[in-house]
Amino acid sequence: MKIVSVVGARPQFIMAAPVSREIRQHHEEILVHTGQHYDENMSDVFFEILDIARPNYNLGVGSASHGRQTADMMRGLEEVLEKENPNFLLVYGDTNSTLAGALVAAKMGIPLGHVEAGLRSFNRQMPEEVNRVVADHLSNLLFAPTETAVDNLTREGITRGVHMVGDVMYDVALQSAQAARSRDILSRLGLTRGEYLLVTLHRPQNVDDKETLSAIVEALVHAGRPVVFPVHPRTRKNLIAFDLYDRLQAKVKAIEPVDYLDFIALLMGSSKVVTDSGGVQKEAYFFGVPCVTLRDETEWIETLEDGWNALVGTETDEILDAIEKFNPEGTKSKSFGDGHAAEKIGRILDKFV
Ligand code: UD1
Numbered sequence: 001m002k003i004v005s006v007v008g009a010r011p012q013f014i015m016a017a018p019v020s021r022e023i024r025q026h027h028e029e030i031l032v033h034t035g036q037h038y039d040e041n042m043s044d045v046f047f048e049i050l051d052i053a054r055p056n057y058n059l060g061v062g063s064a065s066h067g068r069q070t071a072d073m074m075r076g077l078e079e080v081l082e083k084e085n086p087n088f089l090l091v092y093g094d095t096n097s098t099l100a101g102a103l104v105a106a107k108m109g110i111p112l113g114h115v116e117a118g119l120r121s122f123n124r125q126m127p128e129e130v131n132r133v134v135a136d137h138l139s140n141l142l143f144a145p146t147e148t149a150v151d152n153l154t155r156e157g158i159t160r161g162v163h164m165v166g167d168v169m170y171d172v173a174l175q176s177a178q179a180a181r182s183r184d185i186l187s188r189l190g191l192t193r194g195e196y197l198l199v200t201l202h203r204p205q206n207v208d209d210k211e212t213l214s215a216i217v218e219a220l221v222h223a224g225r226p227v228v229f230p231v232h233p234r235t236r237k238n239l240i241a242f243d244l245y246d247r248l249q250a251k252v253k254a255i256e257p258v259d260y261l262d263f264i265a266l267l268m269g270s271s272k273v274v275t276d277s278g279g280v281q282k283e284a285y286f287f288g289v290p291c292v293t294l295r296d297e298t299e300w301i302e303t304l305e306d307g308w309n310a311l312v313g314t315e316t317d318e319i320l321d322a323i324e325k326f327n328p329e330g331t332k333s334k335s336f337g338d339g340h341a342a343e344k345i346g347r348i349l350d351k352f353v
Pocket residue numbers: 009010011036037038039042063064094095096097127128202204233234235237
């Protein structure tokens with residue numbers, strides 16, 4: 001088959017890495033980068049570090065409002081699909097690039113596959129929730145990472161084409177752990193293993209509102225231990241606009257986003273993670289690092305069930321309390337697959353007619 005894969009944002013490059021390798025064993029893959037993320041450290045580094053094929057097309061849409069960004073992607077994608085005439089289109093995750101790919105494929109009658117199908121936060125205020133629901137309802141093949149995701153789809157009446165394959169991000173994490181261990185980022189940043197917090201933040205509800213972001217910054221500056229914080233560009237822009245950047249930097253190692261291997265190295269060396277990222281909550285679970293999540297709900301409820309993830313919201317005191325006291329113990333029993341999710345996706349695509 002000729003398969004068009006659509007990616008555009010940081011977590012999608014990571015997810016696409018093992019799947020693209022599998023697809024290319026038996027199919028022709030045309031990789032389309034929408035250009036949603038474009039800074040070198042949000043895009044190019046992932047292609048290099050994870051050895052992903054160069055995109056055949058970059059639509060170069062850049063940043064804009066949801067409507068404009070999605071529309072620009074749809075226009076660009078339609079042109080590519082008219083020219084390439086693929087048999088199948090694959091989208092990943094829940095970004096605007098996912099939504100654009102799903103809508104254009106459906107309108108053009110091209111069979112659609114969704115990697116990371118069935119995730120739900122049950123919060124439609126999140127742009128990602130809207131994107132996931134639409135992508136799932138338009139997909140012919142739905143690659144679910146967990147049993148919870150399969151159950152969510154069943155509840156919405158989606159049972160055909162659903163395959164529980166496991167989480168491709170778990171595949172990548174397992175494949176990358178050894179290379180990450182040989183990174184020297186801890187010594188370069190003067191960090192001691194087991195004695196610092198790793199922070200990431202980028203959800204609009206946390207970083208676009210001055211009061212909320214201020215409350216989080218207050219917690220980080222009072223954490224009473226070293227904190228390393230690779231700052232997402234959305235967050236950096238708002239820290240500067242809200243005049244919070246200097247206060248943060250006085251106490252926290254606020255650094256540029258790092259590449260995937262450096263990130264996994266920082267994660268494995270940290271005593272705790274503080275985040276609002278979906279992917280990072282899971283990676284903390286994979287590597288047995290306690291996770292403090294600055295949200296009120298999560299799509300990844302498996303990380304909560306064994307007590308390795310604490311949902312604490314965004315109040316300064318609640319965050320500080322969790323930084324101080326949250327101390328999960330015991331096993332991690334929840335499954336994100338067997339590390340071969342991408343292979344399973346490849347074999348299912350081989351059989352698709
Ligand atoms: C997007 C996804 C989100 C995902 C996240 C991963 C949507 C609606 N959101 O959020 O689901 O979790 O990616 O990181 O699709 N910017 C830069 N350089 C870049 C990219 C972004 O400076 O390379 C800045 C711009 O100011 C931009 C802002 O970040 O306006 C937000 O970027 P955007 O892609 O719209 O959303 P994210 O917050 O990155």
